[in-house]
Amino acid sequence: MEKELFRKLLSGVMEVIDGKSKEGSNILSNLVNETHNEENLAIVFSGLYSLVKLARKHPHGTLKQQILKEDLQELKIPAAFIPDISAAVFSSSDIDPTENGPSLPRLSNLQWRLDVAISTSSLNRVLEPTINMEMCLSNGKIHNFEVPIAKFHELRYNVAALLKEMEDLETRNILKIQV
């Protein structure tokens, strides 16, 4: 296989892995030529796909370039292609870990408004602040609600406490968290 064709295939694989492109078949049909039919290309494509996927599964930093090289040689991958594969594995385009896997909805947008009530039908001087929040979630739902000032303090306190716990968790050495 020519290096140029191989590189095109590999970049197609990476696009699919990174979620930039969902269709591998388009890439394949564009690359068909006299020596390689689509079936052959599909075999190489899926092989590369599994290879990179598996290599990437290791947590960041634990996979050594030398070991990957040896493993690829063992698989009888032509030496000329190894640097390219290795580069693809370690490129580790920092895809957001939150975009894969199951998860609760994320907060995609928060709009808020701070009101101070002046008078109401039952009190001529109220002067009580309230907050209106509109939360847009990543699942497309929009929630509108009011936050009385006491509840706002509760919310802020809880988020701060949670944030602190999270920071503590990340600095605890025994857990060896990579962020």
Next chain:
Amino acid sequence: MSLMFTITPSIKKAVVCINELPESKFPLVLSRIIQKLHLKDERPFTEDEEEKLQKTLELQEADLELVIHTCEFFLHQAAYHSAKPQVLRQQLQQLQLDDNKVDAIVNTWTGDARNVVEKLRSRTLSAKKLEDVNWRLNLQMGQRDKSKSRQPNAMLELGINNDNDEKDKEKIRLEFTHDQLYAFYNQLQTIQNQIDGLS
């Protein structure tokens, strides 16, 4: 302060009824009324209780209704103007209420004013209100395409009360990474700064 009460025929009639009430029972009636003053859709007494009251106070149904409404009105007005006790006393006396009844109303008002005004202040017209906040911190250990990961994630649950429908308590559940949570906290901090700027 402007005049809280104007003498209308129905207030005149109510004053006559109130003056005839037994002195010992009247404060009890007032105390129930003020307890329920901040509730929008609730009457101070149930139908059963109203029937019993008619007997103990020796009032006709219509008169009892008038007495209750008028007392509610007095207290509502006092709350609306955040009336000082002397002012309330003076204005009630102008309606020709007996002194012991004026005392009872003023005492009820001074005893509970702070509480009532506080409750009325927090009364809003918005149906949905934030009620409680719960959270949970997790450490993600693995995922289908990621082994041995160590990724903290934060879950937040916001309980939203819906006034229109008691049973329909909504829960908003959210998940955050560290960065996302930090961004959210910063937004809350911006709101806090605005609140601090108010006073």
